[in-house]
Amino acid sequence: MQIELLAVTEKAEELIEFAARVCYRSHAGAQEGSAGKFIARLLAMGHESPLEHACATFHLQGCSRAMTHQLVRHRLMSVSQQSQRYVTEAGFEYVTPPALDKEDGREYDRDMETIRAMYAKWKARGLKNEDARFVLPNACASTLVITANFREFRHIFRLRCARHAQWEIREACTRMLRLLQPRAPAVFADLMELID
Ligand SMILES: Cc1cc2nc3c(=O)[nH]c(=O)nc-3n(C[C@H](O)[C@H](O)[C@H](O)COP(=O)(O)OP(=O)(O)OC[C@H]3O[C@@H](n4cnc5c(N)ncnc54)[C@H](O)[C@@H]3O)c2cc1C
Numbered sequence: 549m550q551i552e553l554l555a556v557t558e559k560a561e562e563l564i565e566f567a568a569r570v571c572y573r574s575h576a577g578a579q580e581g582s583a584g585k586f587i588a589r590l591l592a593m594g595h596e597s598p599l600e601h602a603c604a605t606f607h608l609q610g611c612s613r614a615m616t617h618q619l620v621r622h623r624l625m626s627v628s629q630q631s632q633r634y635v636t637e638a639g640f641e642y643v644t645p646p647a648l649d650k651e652d653g654r655e656y657d658r659d660m661e662t663i664r665a666m667y668a669k670w671k672a673r674g675l676k677n678e679d680a681r682f683v684l685p686n687a688c689a690s691t692l693v694i695t696a697n698f699r700e701f702r703h704i705f706r707l708r709c710a711r712h713a714q715w716e717i718r719e720a721c722t723r724m725l726r727l728l729q730p731r732a733p734a735v736f737a738d739l740m741e742l743i744d
Contacts, residue, residue: 550609553727560602560732561587568598584734599699604728607693612643614686615716624700629692632681637667641689698735709742
């Protein structure tokens with residue numbers, strides 16, 4: 549899996565502080581470096597809506613469709629995912645669960661070869677991509693770009709970095725959290741305990 553942080557709101561914490569201080573008419577209290585403490589107070593109060601003014605965009609590649617199906621359920625996230633209608637899955641890449649040992653891994657590879665052959669067979673018989681894809685596995689690798697605001701990312705990370713989350717979505721969200729936290733330390737600090 550490859551994950552890249554494509555874009556993040558500049559001076560995100562200062563922007564969140566500015567927006568939230570509008571609520572309290574307290575801009576006089578804003579100083580160099582005051583945003584972190586101010587945001588910590590917002591979070592402690594449960595006043596999370598100012599976090600919606602900052603957002604981030606990630607590019608994820610080499611994730612299974614099993615994982616992306618879970619990720620894209622988050623409704624406040626914007627998603628652009630590689631299509632299985634417009635892009636052929638001939639010779640598709642796939643993700644292997646780490647639970648498989650070497651021997652099982654070889655059998656799994658053979659299964660994937662069988663499915664590649666099934667896909668090729670149906671394409672050769674004239675099916676369009678949109679129908680041939682019915683035989684594809686959840687393991688099929690996908691690529692997507694996602695954008696969400698910081699409030700939604702906090703929600704996603706809280707659920708998906710949890711220890712009982714499924715391994716692949718946990719890995720993806722853990723890596724996204726590690727990339728995002730340095731860009732807005734106060735916003736994501738409390739979530740680091742989920743992954744440290
Ligand atoms: C451990 C776990 C197990 C799961 N198991 C299953 C399963 O077996 N089957 C299944 O179908 N799904 C399952 N899901 C997915 C889950 O049902 C949600 O689809 C997913 O978590 C995304 O929705 P969300 O409510 O978390 O928040 P998001 O869609 O990310 O939205 C963020 C927040 O916005 C608010 N919000 C968004 N939309 C609405 C709305 N329409 N009305 C009111 N408030 C809204 C809510 O406060 C929500 O928490 C599972 C998720 C987890 C974390």
